[in-house]
Amino acid sequence: MxxxxxxxxxxxxxxxxxxxxxxxxxxxxxxxxxxxxxxxxxxxxxxxxxxxxxxxxxxxxxxxEFTFSGPNARAFLSRLSINNVEKWPIGKSKHLVMLDENGYIANHGLTVRDGEESYRHFAAMPWALYKAPDLGIDVEIGMRxxxxxxxxxxxxxxxxxxxxxxxxxxxxxxxxxxxxxxxxxxxxxxxxxxxxxxxxxxxxxxxxxxxxxxxxxxxxxxxxxxxxxxxxxxxxxxxxxxxGFPQQGCTFLPAAFADPGFVSHPLFGAALPPHQTSGPFSGSTDRYDIRARLRTPFEVNWGWMAKFDHDFIGREALEAEAASPRRKTVVLRWNKEDVLDVFSSQFEQGAEYRNFEFPTTPQSPAGDHADKVTVDGRQVGVSSLAVYSYYYREMLSHSTIDVDLADIGTQVVLHWGYADGRIKHIRATVERYPYLDLPANKDIDLTSTPA
The missing domain is CATH 3.30.1360.120 (Probable tRNA modification gtpase trme; domain 1)
Structure with a gap:
């Protein structure tokens, strides 16, 4: 096809x-x-x-789900992805990360290698289809x-x-x-x-x-x-x-939304909500600043996936960042008293603080949300949507933050609200990432699981 x-x-x-x-x-x-x-x-x-x-x-x-097949399928995915796709056993999955020319994550999703010349890519946007004409690589593309x-x-x-x-x-x-x-x-x-x-x-x-x-x-x-x-x-x-899994559309915007060609394309961008591509966006940062909503692989702790042994879109920008990464993602645990002040304001006269919607704010879509994170009045990061963890009874968020401030226990201030509205300064503490303190999927021994 x-x-x-x-x-x-x-x-x-x-x-x-x-x-x-x-x-x-x-x-x-x-x-x-x-x-x-x-x-x-x-x-x-x-x-x-x-x-x-x-x-x-x-x-x-x-x-x-998109299928890519033919003798050039591997070269096609290699040109799009920061991952090395050469050593990939048939029947195994790989999380492919694709960038725009500026090094921002344009798309990511799971891909399965079904055969020597056959791959399936799903739970992702049609970025590969959009870029296919520019790559000039002959590949058979299917969809179901x-x-x-x-x-x-x-x-x-x-x-x-x-x-x-x-x-x-x-x-x-x-x-x-x-x-x-x-x-x-x-x-x-x-x-x-x-x-x-x-x-x-x-x-x-x-x-x-x-x-x-x-x-x-x-x-x-x-x-x-x-x-x-x-x-x-x-x-x-x-x-x-x-x-500890950042997700496009949930905790950040894919850079495809910042690509004028993708957004204006009658087939790719026609269904995108206008506010997700041009603003106004959610949060206390500039409500028309899309960069605050984009992420690089290093900013979401995926820099280890990048293999600079092949040519891929955005390689030059990513390689420059790899030499000295500026920010990484951490979990912020919000101060309980400051969170309660937000609730208290709903019962007071005058302008209230932006309310929380449990268990997530904003609820959907959420990838455009970006709150300022500061230390001593200086912006040091950006926080994504607010999550109430009923398991821990804490308010949490993912935040990209300057790497020299990413140590557990660092105290920061999160600016909660809209840039053109009332702002609540919420104290927050850098915590473990991921925050869930249970065995990870890949590490669980299933031999003792009841049959």
């Missing part, structure tokens, strides 16, 4: 539901072109699920609509084994396996991957979008006795913040 045909197919794809309608779930929203749960089992229960039981989430569904369900938490493996009726604990981190689900068309290709963003044991279940509602319900029913929760968009970014 040509690039133009793939783009046309992306634009013209039918909107399908990827989750069933449950009578006890009151609010659904069409986000990313598909029906998603806004709040499933209550945000407090949902935010506890990846530490104490498990959740199922559909929030990554809605963006199509898929569902992506995340099943995460200490009970996730038991639930999936209950669902499939087969042992799955030999599936290693980043590996993929096809599974069969009772009640689902046996001809359907459903794959399971041990990957996730919660910071704990997590898996993704993926397949053709038409099977999404039935698969979602099958996982949910298999997990009811294990206490599974249906995680909605309202709580989705809490696990990113606790687990």
């Amino acid at each position: 040509s690039v133009d045909n793939a783009v046309q197919q992306t634009r013209g794809a039918a909107t399908l539901s990827d989750v069933p309608s449950y009578p006890d779930v009151p609010t659904y929203l069409n986000i990313l072109g598909n029906l998603h749960i806004w709040e499933g089992d209550g945000w407090k229960k949902e935010s506890m699920a990846w530490k104490t039981s498990a959740y199922i989430a559909s929030n990554l569904s809605g963006m199509p 609509e898929i569902f992506i369900f995340q099943v995460a938490g200490p009970s996730s493996l038991e639930i999936l084994e209950e669902l499939t009726g087969e042992p799955l604990r030999s599936l290693a981190f980043l590996e993929i396996r096809n599974i069969r689900i009772p009640g689902i068309d046996p001809a359907a290709t459903i794959e399971l991957s041990r990957i996730g963003m919660s910071g704990t044991l997590a898996y993704e279940v993926r397949g053709d979008l038409e099977h999404g509602p039935a698969v979602f319900d099958a996982v949910y029913r298999a997990g009811e006795s294990f206490g599974i929760q249906r995680l909605g968009w309202r709580t989705y970014v809490v696990n990113h913040t606790e687990g």
Whole structure:
């Protein structure tokens, strides 16, 4: 398929539901072109699920899966990505990070190598399609609509084994396996991957979008006795913040939104909300400053992925930054008394401070949010959206901050509010990153997990 045909197919794809309608779930929203749960089992229960039981989430569904195939497919992805794609076993996943010419993250997402000359890229924007004509590399590009369900938490493996009726604990981190689900068309290709963003044991279940509602319900029913929760968009970014996974559209804006050609393109940029590309943006920084909302790989602690052994878009800018990185991402823990002052202002006469919406502010979209972070009146960083962690009973945020101030215990001041409104100076402390103090997915020994 040509690039133009793939783009046309992306634009013209039918909107399908990827989750069933449950009578006890009151609010659904069409986000990313598909029906998603806004709040499933209550945000407090949902935010506890990846530490104490498990959740199922559909929030990554809605963006199509792209395939790149042919003898030049590897060279094509190499030209786009900061990662080395040469040493990549077939059947394994890789998190590819793609930049614009200025070294900012334009797009990132998971990619699977299916064969010697075949790759699948999903949960990402069509940046590769947009840049394909400029690269001049002959590659076959295809597209299909898929569902992506995340099943995460200490009970996730038991639930999936209950669902499939087969042992799955030999599936290693980043590996993929096809599974069969009772009640689902046996001809359907459903794959399971041990990957996730919660910071704990997590898996993704993926397949053709038409099977999404039935698969979602099958996982949910298999997990009811294990206490599974249906995680909605309202709580989705809490696990990113606790687990230390920055995400475009959630904790920063992709630089594709700052590319005039991408934004004005009738197929790529037509569906983007105008405020996400030109402002006014959210937060106490200049509300039209898009740079405050962009990130480089080093600023989100992904600099280690960059391999300067190949030519890629943005290499010159990234290599210059690598010589002396200026900022990195940390977790900020907000001062409780200052947070309570924000609530108190809602009950006083006069201009109140910007209110908090639990568990995340702003709730959706959130990637354009940027608050000033200062020390002794000097700006030293930018903080992303505010998250209330019910598990820790703390207000937290990710912040890019000057590297010489990134040590745990450093005291800073976060400017909460809008640049043209009343600002609350909230004291905050640099804390561990990631903040979640539970074993990470890749480090969990599954030999002791109940069968």
